[in-house]
């Protein structure tokens with residue numbers, strides 16, 4: 043074996059799917075841990091951005107709702123201007 047281990051995909055879509063699945067795996071491990079103990083709000087963002095370090099404050103129940111649908115991911119809310127107004 044030589045060189046670095048390269049994931050066997052070449053398209054952006056495949057990489058995105060890989061990132062999402064990877065984040066989900068980590069979050070599922072976290073969920074298992076949380077469900078048995080006190081809740082700690084630091085789920086990893088599952089957005090498509092490679093290397094995204096955002097954390098999402100979810101309870102274990104929120105997480106179960108988020109993962110209830112296979113096409114739904116726990117993604118941090120977009121960073122908006124603090125002056126943005128809502129109507």
Ligand SMILES: [Zn+2]
Pocket residue numbers: 087088089090091094095096117118
């Ligand atoms: Zn993200």
